[in-house]
Amino acid sequence: MQPHPNVQAVQRALDDAGARSGSGEASLVRLLPEAVHTAAAAAEALGVAVGAIANSLIFDADDAPLLVLTSGAHRVDTAGLAATLGVTHLRRASPEFVKRHTGQVIGGVAPVGHPAPLRTVVDTALAGYDEVWAAGGVPRAVFPTTYAELLRITAGTPAEVA
Template identity: 75%
Template structure:
């Protein structure tokens, strides 16, 4: 699984960005034994709190993709986020829309490694954690990072999304 094209693309993007963990080491994609399709499952597999999981949620923002990286402890307030980004409606993206814009499946969407940059909001709630875990391109892959690194490597905007 470590050589899956999506995992390789995410690791390549992490390397190109010089992404680091809280300890200052290069951020590396880790492949888990089982798929973790939810923040709760990922937290359990990693032995961390659900709030430390950066859910990567793709929304359809008037036909354009919007990636919201939210704490696993939150639900995105779509009306609030729509107002933040200036769209009339923020809708749940179809699996086809997600794959077309990220190249990755729902449940494994990483914050980076997409064919083209995707506008990104990063939940300010993630800032309270020294270590944040994000998806690595497939449902079994994750990588450790920090809130500051998520902002930097995604060129994302800090936002209150819940």
């Protein structure tokens, strides 16, 4: 079976960046038996701590997309993050906004593989895990990586987001 085009785009972006997993091997997108729409479901399916799941959340930051890669163990403090970033309005994006800027649907948004690079913030809480897992372009696709790799492959800015 041919992988979904979003999964192919994510794997291509990982390959192009030379992305590595926590074990030092190449990051490969894996398909889970079922879709996982929450960090808790992903953690259970992978047998890892919920904090090791890197949620890819898209926000509307003064009408521009902002990708926040946050630990699945907590929620984003939007007021605090807006102040840190110097934006006036920071709110969860609509499904249409997410799809337009990422080409992916909520629940499967990956850190990479978008039509154009996105301004990205990476939660410093993810640094506490040797390996983290991120979505791979569709709700049942994931890939292993590290905090340092997420910063590198997304050109992200580290920040406390909770």
